[in-house]
Amino acid sequence: MKEYWTSLASLLGVFAFCQTIIQSLFPPHLRFLSLKFFSHFFHCFSSYCYFDITEIDGVNTNELYNAVQLYLSSHISVTGTRLSLTRALNSTAFTFGLANNDTITDTFNGVNVLWEHIVTQRQSQTFSWRPLPDEKRGFTLRIKKKDKTLILKSYLDYIMEKANEIRRKNQDRLLYTNSRGGSLDSRGHPWESVPFKHPSTFDTLAMDPLKKNEIMEDLQDFANGQGFYQKTGRAWKRGYLLYGPPGTGKSSMIAAMANYLSYDIYDLELTEVNNNSELRKLLMKTSSKSIIVIEDIDCSINLTNRKKNKNSGVSGSRGYYDLSALEVRGVGGSEEGSGNSITLSGLLNFSDGLWSCCGSERIFVFTTNHVEKLDPALLRSGRMDMHIFMSYCSFSSLKILLQNYLRCEDSDLDESVLKELEEVVDVARMTPADISEVLIKNRRKKKKAVIELLENLKVRAQRNENIGDEEQEKRALDSDSPRKESEIEDNCKEGKIEEEKSD
Numbered sequence: 398m399k400e401y402w403t404s405l406a407s408l409l410g411v412f413a414f415c416q417t418i419i420q421s422l423f424p425p426h427l428r429f430l431s432l433k434f435f436s437h438f439f440h441c442f443s444s445y446c447y448f449d450i451t452e453i454d455g456v457n458t459n460e461l462y463n464a465v466q467l468y469l470s471s472h473i474s475v476t477g478t479r480l481s482l483t484r485a486l487n488s489t490a491f492t493f494g495l496a497n498n499d500t501i502t503d504t505f506n507g508v509n510v511l512w513e514h515i516v517t518q519r520q521s522q523t524f525s526w527r528p529l530p531d532e533k534r535g536f537t538l539r540i541k542k543k544d545k546t547l548i549l550k551s552y553l554d555y556i557m558e559k560a561n562e563i564r565r566k567n568q569d570r571l572l573y574t575n576s577r578g579g580s581l582d583s584r585g586h587p588w589e590s591v592p593f594k595h596p597s598t599f600d601t602l603a604m605d606p607l608k609k610n611e612i613m614e615d616l617q618d619f620a621n622g623q624g625f626y627q628k629t630g631r632a633w634k635r636g637y638l639l640y641g642p643p644g645t646g647k648s649s650m651i652a653a654m655a656n657y658l659s660y661d662i663y664d665l666e667l668t669e670v671n672n673n674s675e676l677r678k679l680l681m682k683t684s685s686k687s688i689i690v691i692e693d694i695d696c697s698i699n700l701t702n703r704k705k706n707k708n709s710g711v712s713g714s715r716g717y718y719d720l721s722a723l724e725v726r727g728v729g730g731s732e733e734g735s736g737n738s739i740t741l742s743g744l745l746n747f748s749d750g751l752w753s754c755c756g757s758e759r760i761f762v763f764t765t766n767h768v769e770k771l772d773p774a775l776l777r778s779g780r781m782d783m784h785i786f787m788s789y790c791s792f793s794s795l796k797i798l799l800q801n802y803l804r805c806e807d808s809d810l811d812e813s814v815l816k817e818l819e820e821v822v823d824v825a826r827m828t829p830a831d832i833s834e835v836l837i838k839n840r841r842k843k844k845k846a847v848i849e850l851l852e853n854l855k856v857r858a859q860r861n862e863n864i865g866d867e868e869q870e871k872r873a874l875d876s877d878s879p880r881k882e883s884e885i886e887d888n889c890k891e892g893k894i895e896e897e898k899s900d
């Protein structure tokens with residue numbers, strides 16, 4: 398060991414000596430070249446090799462830089478003496494970092510390596526497609542030449558894996574949005590993020606316990622299913638379609654899914670995306686272990702604006718003839734031939750087609766209040782793996798809400814009250830959101846809350862029954878009267894559409 402340090406010191410001494418000679422002998426314009434030559438010369442004889450990992454690679458952010466920073470932060474928090482400390486906006490976790498030009502050693506599979514963090518001022522920019530940060534940051538990894546082939550790849554893979562693990566464990570999960578449109582930030586990201594702190598969990602979610610368990614198991618199987626997906630040759634992704642009236646918990650379900658699996662959420666606002674290639678870029682910049690959400694898909698995709706592809710005809714052989722023209726409403730997206738449009742086929746291609754394998758362990762969730770308005774292509778089997786109906790509040794859901802808001806168990810309520818609740822809750826067709834409102838209002842007075850809820854449920858149930866009676870009467874009257882020609886025609890059309898759909 399002593400020998401090693403002596404030889405290193407003498408090598409550095411020689412290098413410093415050469416530097417002095419160069420500075421005194423060579424004119425300034427030749428100094429840089431000669432220094433470069435000598436450093437190259439020394440590197441040839443050095444037993445080390447060096448790898449620079451810069452923060453920005455061309456115009457893109459270097460994922461490896463972020464991973465190394467995170468990985469080292471978990472090491473140096475214990476061992477370092479001089480550290481830079483950061484805390485992201487609204488985040489609860491502190492991140493330790495190496496200060497400028499500081500070094501740290503690490504050991505992997507018995508091999509010692511050295512990391513140095515280098516920060517330099519960026520030279521004034523002449524022209525750039527996007528503004529770059531003022532500082533140029535990077536890590537330099539030093540490994541002995543003889544160990545390079547032995548560990549380099551596995552070490553870097555290990556760092557990436559560890560960094561992801563640390564990110565999930567330490568960092569608050571993130572909610573990303575593309576609300577900035579297609580523009581990129583200074584680090585080349587099209588997504589903006591905020592810490593995701595939604596408190597909804599599967600425990601607080603009011604829905605049928607059996608259905609809930611089924612979804613939880615499905616999610617767990619998916620998260621643990623790397624081997625299965627590899628073996629069966631399927632892309633490691635899963636799609637859920639959540640549908641149901643407003644206020645039945647679709648968004649709460651997404652939050653619960655993210656909290657359950659510790660995944661980030663990408664909230665994709667389709668109206669902010671101008672075309673398919675922008676959509677592809679956005680989706681390519683999503684990370685694994687994430688949920689990509691498109692809320693109210695029926696409002697994002699303009700189903701009324703279908704154009705028929707004349708070339709392929711109605712029964713186009715690949716079946717996506719009509720999807721190519723489903724355009725996105727909003728910014729410049731609805732004009733025919735404007736070029737500024739994204740298509741449902743573009744979207745499905747990413748969630749379903751060849752592009753779906755770019756990135757793994759991702760869940761797609763689409764939500765809608767009007768499942769009947771969706772294109773059959775989206776509902777076709779195999780597209781969305783699970784269709785989940787979020788329904789009005791049932792008795793079992795009601796019990797969960799009573800527990801959530803009032804800490805009220807079955808045993809805390811009179812049997813007669815429980816029975817009454819059970820009798821009216823289904824007929825009342827109140828959403829969990831409506832019921833939550835009533836309970837929150839009186840959350841300090843349990844009894845009052847339950848009584849008021851029961852009254853509300855009874856009023857709604859009565860109203861629904863009246864409406865039901867009226868409708869029945871109307872139908873009876875209609876059936877007595879002769880069918881009008883136009884009505885018959887409408888029914889025929891409906892039949893035709895059904896036929897087309899089944900094709």
Ligand SMILES: Nc1ncnc2c1ncn2[C@@H]1O[C@H](COP(=O)(O)OP(=O)(O)OP(=O)(O)O)[C@@H](O)[C@H]1O
Binds near residue numbers: 603645646
């Ligand atoms: N199933 C549920 N379990 C628990 N709370 C619920 C449920 N459904 C709704 N809520 C409550 O109602 C509020 C609104 O619910 P949420 O936003 O999840 O409904 P949604 O189905 O997404 O509605 P929309 O279709 O309007 O987007 C939530 O903040 C939550 O407190």
Ligand SMILES: [Mg+2]
Binds near residue numbers: 692
């Ligand atoms: Mg919602």
